[in-house]
Amino acid sequence: MPFNHKHLLGTQFLSPSDITTVLDTAESMLEISTREVKKVPALRGKTIINLFFEPSTRTRSSFEMAAKRLSADIINFSKETSSTVKKESLKDTVLNLEAMNTDALIIRHSSSGALHFISTFCKSHIINAGDGAHEHPTQALLDAFTIRQEKKSIEGLRILIVGDILHSRVARSNIFLLKKLGAEVTLAGPPPLVPEEFKKFGVDIDFNLDRAIKGADVVMMLRIQLERQQKNFFPSIREYRNLYSLTTKRFRLAKKNAIIMHPGPINRGVEISADLADSAKSLILKQVENGIAVRMAVLYLLLGGKEREITD
């Protein structure tokens, strides 16, 4: 099935068949990273800019590697060393970079919807690498890819997402995507961080982790985002740990062959115990590895081939 999108702004705009196209393409890309020459010429001559207004280790280097393995040229931009510190506006920064004839901009920004705003005036392909608490589509796609790799199919799986749902763009992108592929999604965490409004996305909410984890196929832990937590959403880290940390004992309540996922970076000993994070049940590093193949697929599907009739 063709992938008819100009931008990748969020998983909410993708159809189930779009998602399957990305995952199938990523399946083919996986092998390239195991070759001796880890490079194919598919995007030769394309220019991509990594535009990160927020810090990142995994996503930025993963996109950079993905672009390089497809032979595209990629430039890294970070907020601290740019004219953003001289108060240049977001729009001006983007327009100036685009004037250098870019083909795609991979952007992370702290404001939800910043990417949508940029897509209204930008001619390049826009790829969302995380916008505020809105979406982080490639993370959800690589999570789905990793789940599919382990469990063959996503339909009908019981997937539990635990932690700071309120501030999490990863959670939103995952909820949209997993529901589209027919999973049953449950959210767990302290009530102030798990808003009731999420029920409208068709998910269940349970504030009691010991109850929610029973029978889960996949347990997805989220990072406690201390940088976004100006208000006190829970009394103390210690209390959070007692109620919501994934420990070996708690994990025994999930299905026997359940798997653990985490988008990183992990706070060891807070949302997940260190021994569990390093255990064979944890796919955290597999997610990172798969991330490159998934991002190669996204770049290829958006940038490969002729400018098409675009429907979105």
Add this chain to the structure above:
Amino acid sequence: MEEKIKARVMDSRKIKRAIQRMTTEIIERNRNLTNLVIIGIRTRGIYLGKRISKLIKELENTDIPVGVLDITLYRDDFSELEAQHMVKKTEIDFSVGKKDVLLIDDVLFTGRTIRAAMDSLIDLGRPNSIQLLVLIDRGHRELPIRADYVGKVLPTSKREIVHVQFKEIDKSDEVLITEPAEIK
């Protein structure tokens, strides 16, 4: 697009004979068969490759491994393609370095697929040599490429389309020439 069948140029018997003849030529030319590996170009090159490997096993009792090559990421016509091509898997679970590679495709036309396949192969290792086998050579080359083993030379016009069908994935073994139907 509607297509009109103009001719059936090969049936299963003719295809079988061509494969047998080419296999004999391969055996004659490659004295050291143990160094030979087959790479089939997706999709129908794979089935042709498997049949030849099986025949070599029957005749010479030598196992020739068969790998699968997808050339989508090496195409030179990305910017001209109307529809997007799905990338499929390359599955070669042996090293091509220092091997005599027998590259196999169903139809040889402009030569661009073979150019892409050779670039891809060389990125995977440094083969000792690369030979090319095709079931049909239909002419109209745009690059200086020729096949070492040819099932049938088939003069065609550029408008015509050559379809090779194998019973592994199609209804039967046959080679057809078709033409896009006139637009009324």
